[in-house]
Amino acid sequence: MTITEAELTLPHDIQQQQSKHKVGSDVIPPILESETAKRKGAKKGKKARGNLDPEHIAKVRAEREAMRKSKQEAMLAQGLDPDLPPELQFIRRPLLALSKAESTAGFEFKIMTYNCLAQALIRRKLFPDSGEAVKWFRRSKVLLNEFKYYDSDVICLQEVDRIQFQTFWKEEFDKLGYDSQFHAKPSKNHGISILWKRSLFTMTDKMLIDYDKEISGNIPPRTTTNNVGLVLALKFSPKVLERFPNTRKSGIIVGTTHLFWHPFGTYERTRQCYIVLNKTKEFMHRVNVLQNNNDEIKDHWYTFFGGDFNSQPFDTPYLSMTSKPVKYSNRAKTVIECSTSYTFSKSRDGEEDAEDEEGGNIEKFGKDQPATPVPSFFDASSEQQSLVANMEKLHNSLDMRAISLYSVGYGTVHIENAGLDNTRGEPEISNWAHAWNGLLDYLFVIKSWDFSDKIQVDSLKKFEDENELKVKAFLKMPTKAEMGKFGHGQPHVGEYPSDHLSMICKLELKL
Template identity: 75%
Template sequence: MTVEVNENTLHNTEPAGIKNAISNCVDTTTSEPSKVKENQNKKKKGKGKRTPPSPEEIARIREERATQRKAKEEALLTQGSITNCPPELQFIRRPLLELHKGEPQSGFNFSLMTYNCLAQALIRRKLFPDSGDALKWFRRSKVLLYEFMHYKADVICLQEVDHIQYQSFWKEEFGKLGYESQFHRKASKNHGVAIVWKRELFTLTDKMLIDYDKEASGNIPPRTTTNNAGLILALKFSDKVLKQFPNTTKSGILIGTTHLFWHPFGTYERTRQCYVVLNKVKEFLHRVNVLQNNNDGQKDHWIPFFCGDFNSQPFDTPYLSMTSKPVKYAGRAKTVIECSTSYKFSKLREGESGADEEEGGNIEKFGKDQPQTPVPAAFDATPEQSGLVKKMEELHNSLDMRAISLYATGYNRVHPENAGLDNARGEPEISNWAHTWNGLLDYLFYIDSWDFSDREHAETLEDFETNHSIKIRGLLRMPPKSEMEKFGHGQPHTGEYASDHLSMVCNIELLL
């Protein structure tokens, strides 16, 4: 079932001719016959002229109309399909590809989404030459909201969330839909990350903020100021959930999100930031166990996930350092990270209020002493550069934590035509489709301890589910490049997607 509306219904604009409309309204609050007759007599004496409405009357009518518009819009949203809204507010609705069809469910089911929704502050027309009016916030915000309503994820990890829009739009809109949320950013940036969750399922009990520029990483310092941030929350199961599983020893989930360093020559720094991600999850797991589980020594009270935009593909060292244990850099991955160590970042980046190239254009200039491409066919590293890369490899192999990609684990079962097309991990081909670049940058990870055994290859679905008491019940379909190429342009685009990234969703059953 759908509700048909027109553009004026959805857009928060004043209808044309409001003064005439207001003047024709009858004040239904007056029911006395004498006053009605008196008003009619005044109308006759005034030869059709009417008394102008008072400011209070205008405000009342406007408020009523705004309420009616909002009610129609919310009625439309609750239908889910949104098939009758104007073309400029449509988006491509992808199916959730199911696993374990027909199998009974005995655990706690929830859906987890990650989505880089494109900060409005970062939009430059030259970067999105084909996007047209799809870039306008008053439209794009509604399309994004409709997308969240359509997929109805229980926990949502967001990146590139504008601080202004979070405070003035998202916080309230998510609240109306039954969500709570937390937002975090570096003060030097006008966008950050957010985590959103259904209040009927979870309660926030602790949080940890990540400032990558200040986080320790063994004896490897940050290569440059990035102003990147991360956020981890402890979401305790609500009383409603615990009543369904009265004998469980599980307390809830830990959920983190981040947006890692974007720079094309930032592979080395991104790889360091991935170490920070795993190390902070380990630290947070210990903290919540001490503070909320009486420090009983058990490490499985909380089930940890970490999602976000890692600005790394499955064949590069940031991703491999988290998922392939023990990691050994070789081939293309080694070439790219060694090349990145030769890049000299501008001193303008340094400092708490350092320049942010995402918003102000590229500070660094190519020159005779700078590499000309971040992905060279070959790179002749100096002993110093080789030593830096070796130290990074050793750093990751010293940490007893690892990440397991939920899509890498199960996507080949539901969409084999788009699993492992350009990578050896079974990941889908793309999650980002911009005007000048495309590839897979976004991931949903389960975080696990590592016993230093051989975990170089992606786990099978059976091993993952058996070893962690988790079932992957569904994965949102991701289009391959061959489908996206048919559009002939980048995203966002009217009637297609509201961001240059595509949302990713996993349905998870926790066997409590």
């Protein structure tokens, strides 16, 4: 047996390893031996499996299926979709029905309002815990899955990116059977949108609202805000009218808005709420004249308004719309009086001398600005008191009011989260960001006001009887305690794709 020169150059341990595989003058490479062993093992395994008891195989399969079902049930219990990958999951909240037994005799539809978070507004410092959840390529898919899952018939959206609407949302919603309208100031890269299922409605009129240009009695805007509103007349489609051939109802009027966001903007937001009611009244009259021959019948159309009002149920914007006649007091009065003491920068109005304001920008460097938007006490001057009194008079002069759908009915399906921090029966939150949380979003019914006492929340029965509709269900809203368990703000992978939560009400209209 001869040792080759090549073997002489190999380390001693490798020479020993190779010598183990010599048979006569032939060498069996280690890799070949490994393959041979694998084949022998495979044969043994095949033979062993062939000898397994069929009952044992069935038992193993049953255990695996039980584990799969258990995992699926656990995900469903958490509101997750077992068919979606982890990065596209969102918490699926149930619709809480008011009554399961009653049959449907009228026209049922679901209306949603949702601030879906403009991509243009995302900054890492505002969403430090959100990670990949804020990336558009992922978040857009989660949002789309959410819209598909809830399958609302009318959708009011806020913070819709102009570019994304044109390049993504319009086409995707069209595939799902929706028509749409978008509105934003030219100077802003995001706006608002209303979508509706074309099988149920046809748009017959629209109104664009620019709060900076709208008149509000003798109260001028406090600053330029670039906020807008959108109101549409959606006539019932032929398909709907075939089911209700004798109805005198024409359709629904629906509006949406996103009011001024600034912490010290309470006074301006309260003014904008007046415009919401006044312009809706104007639009209702116009539609009646143009589409119902001005027959003076006021109930051809149901009127709804959903949006992000950047106000809580104990603030003057909300109270000015829903509690009539309005009389500001306690916290609400303190906050609105404080807001009148705040001076906004001229740069918001595009004025050239804005840089002359106390070192460049009075909002940043002003010496006499209030320290907090919600002080425990505020000593208002006579001028500030007069401004607030004039706002009360403005709202009380208008024969219109709003009724919050969640306010009148949510307590019947989720008493644990109705009126926890307010006297209006509203849920605790619709916004859960890194630095703040609270209720900012609402679904309203808008109607005329006869100047009688409407300070308290209407009972559900009275509301339904007076408005010829039935409230069928509400989308469940989580409490602060539930959201607090996450330990971070939204959006977040596997939870919610926006820092706001959508709100949905299912209604039955008497046609």
